Amino acid sequence: MRVLLVEDEERLAETIRDGLSEHGVTADIEHDGREGLFRAKVGSYDVIVLDIMLPGLNGYQICRKLREAEIWTPILMLTAKDGEWDEAEALDTGADDYLSKPFSFVVLLARLRALARRPSVERPVVLQVGDLVFDVASSAVRRGETAIDLTRTEMQVLEVLMRGGDTPVSKQQIYDRVWGFDADVDPKIVEVYMRYLRRKIDEPFDVSTIKNQRGVGYRIVAA
Numbered sequence: 411m412r413v414l415l416v417e418d419e420e421r422l423a424e425t426i427r428d429g430l431s432e433h434g435v436t437a438d439i440e441h442d443g444r445e446g447l448f449r450a451k452v453g454s455y456d457v458i459v460l461d462i463m464l465p466g467l468n469g470y471q472i473c474r475k476l477r478e479a480e481i482w483t484p485i486l487m488l489t490a491k492d493g494e495w496d497e498a499e500a501l502d503t504g505a506d507d508y509l510s511k512p513f514s515f516v517v518l519l520a521r522l523r524a525l526a527r528r529p530s531v532e533r534p535v536v537l538q539v540g541d542l543v544f545d546v547a548s549s550a551v552r553r554g555e556t557a558i559d560l561t562r563t564e565m566q567v568l569e570v571l572m573r574g575g576d577t578p579v580s581k582q583q584i585y586d587r588v589w590g591f592d593a594d595v596d597p598k599i600v601e602v603y604m605r606y607l608r609r610k611i612d613e614p615f616d617v618s619t620i621k622n623q624r625g626v627g628y629r630i631v632a633a
């Protein structure tokens with residue numbers, strides 16, 4: 411079995427690699443999100459293990475980009491139990507399983523073996539709120555029968571909103587997920603993009619579906 415491990419805590423990564431190799435599992439390590447994404451795309455792995463908080467790109471972003479690129483290798487997410495990220499979200503982005511840190515090595519090994527046995531499942535992601543439909547895999551957005559042309563960043567913001575469901579997503583959460591954790595961009599960019607989105611997905615259709623709850627966050631509702 412061959413595993414890609416994207417984990418920025420170097421000692422933890424090395425400990426896992428050494429442990430796995432004792433059980434006949436070869437693990438390649440990347441410490442940076444962008445490098446990890448690249449390696450995941452070009453390499454051939456039985457399972458990809460993604461930490462969530464990573465420099466460059468976070469685990470959710472890597473997972474989403476891999477599924478968008480139609481790479482269906484099983485993905486195990488390592489989630490921290492700090493309440494900031496939840497497991498349901500890991501599965502939403504196209505991950506197959508998750509493991510909360512700290513985890514025991516025996517459990518990790520068992521999960522990896524189970525995932526490696528499982529055939530890769532295609533799971534194209536289509537999000538829908540009312541008549542607004544976003545096919546994430548093909549980057550196609552439409553309201554009713556009308557196709558809407560969005561930029562890549564607008565799509566990322568829309569995806570965060572649509573995945574949020576009824577729960578408002580805070581400005582900070584949107585910022586973190588779209589612009590990354592170490593982005594050098596003014597957080598006010600979130601408001602700017604909400605205006606762009608409203609201009610494209612609401613105003614032409616004479617609806618108002620992006621709701622802003624002051625001090626809480628944004629959510630998108632059915633028209």
Ligand code: CA
Pocket residue numbers: 417418419461462463464
């Ligand atoms: Ca980390």
